[in-house]
Amino acid sequence: MADSLNLSVVQAVIPEDANIIVGQSHFIKTVEDLYEAMVTASPCVEFGIAFCEASGDCLIRHDGNNGDMESAAVENAKKINAGHVFVIVMKNGYPINVLNRIKDVQEVCRIFAATANPLQLIIAESEQGRGVTGVIDGFTTKGTEDEKGQAWRKMLLRDIIGYKR
Numbered sequence: 001m002a003d004s005l006n007l008s009v010v011q012a013v014i015p016e017d018a019n020i021i022v023g024q025s026h027f028i029k030t031v032e033d034l035y036e037a038m039v040t041a042s043p044c045v046e047f048g049i050a051f052c053e054a055s056g057d058c059l060i061r062h063d064g065n066n067g068d069m070e071s072a073a074v075e076n077a078k079k080i081n082a083g084h085v086f087v088i089v090m091k092n093g094y095p096i097n098v099l100n101r102i103k104d105v106q107e108v109c110r111i112f113a114a115t116a117n118p119l120q121l122i123i124a125e126s127e128q129g130r131g132v133t134g135v136i137d138g139f140t141t142k143g144t145e146d147e148k149g150q151a152w153r154k155m156l157l158r159d160i161i162g163y164k165r
Contacts, residue, residue: 003126005126007123008125009121009136010079011079011118012076012079012120013072014089015072018090019093020087020088020113020114020116021098021099021102021111021113022119022121023085023112024110025084026109028053028061030086030105030108031049031063033105035049037102037105038065038088038101040101041097041098041101041102042097044092045092045097046066046069046092046093047091048067049063049070049087050074050086052077052081052083052085062077073089080121080132083129112132112135121135122135
């Protein structure tokens with residue numbers, strides 16, 4: 001008899017002025033290695049990390065340098081409840097500041113999302129457990145950028161954010 005498969009949607013909870021990174025890893029040392037990646041990537045970032053163990057005690061392992069961000073990461077991990085998934089909730093920085101360091105962590109297999117947008121995770125559940133099959137990041141598009149939109153984007157990147165001066 002084949003296992004049944006159920007799909008569901010989990011809404012991530014992202015604190016105000018924060019971003020979330022959700023990925024998959026494969027080893028108990030993930031929390032320590034992600035912590036090191038975060039603190040060495042950006043000195044001012046405040047964050048929390050939670051990691052869902054997929055064997056042994058099957059605990060949510062967690063750490064961080066900000067209690068609120070750590071609590072938010074743990075709460076999201078509880079909702080997702082899928083093996084070897086990690087959640088990083090961060091403020092005072094952006095995913096672009098830390099993603100390469102995170103992707104360079106040896107046990108990281110993939111990044112599902114890195115965003116401040118409303119985020120939904122598509123969860124598949126079988127008799128064995130749960131896994132993330134994909135994400136819905138933000139909203140559907142509403143049109144195509146025109147010249148005014150291009151000018152606004154370039155102004156934002158160059159004048160406000162300071163990218164490509």
